[in-house]
Amino acid sequence: xxxxxxxxxxxxxxxxxxxxxxxxxxxxxxxxxxxxxxxxxxxxxxxxxxxxxxxxxxxxxxxxxxxxxxxxxxxxxxxxxxxxxxxxxxxxxxxxxxxxxxxxxxxxxxxxx
Amino acid sequence: xxxxxxxxxxxxxxxxxxxxxxxxxxxxxxxxxxxxxxxxxxxxxxxxxxxxxxxxxxxxxxxxxxxxxxxxxxxxxxxxxxxxxxxxxxxxxxxxxxxxxxxxxxxxxxxx
Numbered sequence: 001x002x003x004x005x006x007x008x009x010x011x012x013x014x015x016x017x018x019x020x021x022x023x024x025x026x027x028x029x030x031x032x033x034x035x036x037x038x039x040x041x042x043x044x045x046x047x048x049x050x051x052x053x054x055x056x057x058x059x060x061x062x063x064x065x066x067x068x069x070x071x072x073x074x075x076x077x078x079x080x081x082x083x084x085x086x087x088x089x090x091x092x093x094x095x096x097x098x099x100x101x102x103x104x105x106x107x108x109x110x111x112x113x
Numbered sequence: 114x115x116x117x118x119x120x121x122x123x124x125x126x127x128x129x130x131x132x133x134x135x136x137x138x139x140x141x142x143x144x145x146x147x148x149x150x151x152x153x154x155x156x157x158x159x160x161x162x163x164x165x166x167x168x169x170x171x172x173x174x175x176x177x178x179x180x181x182x183x184x185x186x187x188x189x190x191x192x193x194x195x196x197x198x199x200x201x202x203x204x205x206x207x208x209x210x211x212x213x214x215x216x217x218x219x220x221x222x223x224x225x
Contacts, residue, residue: 043203
């Protein structure tokens with residue numbers, strides 16, 4: 001069965017620190033990969049997605065993610081975080097023969113001002 | 114901009130009550146989903162619908178049913194609410210395969 005693993009449930013950083021949130025999935029075929037973000041009190045929204053092409057994907061607000069097929073990973077990065085990045089981040093995966101998204105458990109990111 | 118509206122932001126119900134959660138979208142999307150979001154468990158799919166009157170069970174359908182009489186409205190029904198259904202419920206639409214999901218703001222349901 002497909003699964004998505006996010007390595008950390010909670011991450012606490014200071015402003016200007018670099019961020020990397022891990023995401024690994026288990027699925028043997030072609031995948032579509034997503035990172036969603038949920039800011040406090042707001043709805044889930046798409047941060048970035050990968051379907052094909054350049055494995056380094058740039059999203060909104062300075063975030064990027066790199067798809068490494070050999071490692072089944074799609075880690076989210078940001079070189080310098082801001083207090084406003086405090087949110088919960090979800091990785092999600094969809095197999096190419098499937099419509100259903102499989103979600104990771106989420107990572108709560110807290111940025112100390 | 115897609116608008117997905119969930120009728121209640123917060124809801125408190127008693128054990129055994131029948132509960133209706135409503136979701137309305139304004140973009141004519143065919144696919145609609147109901148998830149529940151619990152800490153440490155991410156999002157789990159309860160039911161989805163790919164057309165009017167069409168529905169499919171997700172991963173955790175037990176204790177829930179759904180209704181889609183019109184394209185824009187997808188209702189989640191808790192037949193007899195129980196305390197383990199206390200959760201955040203998220204509705205989402207999905208216009209096409211290459212598109213992301215569009216989420217509502219969620220309904221935080223507490224069953225006492």
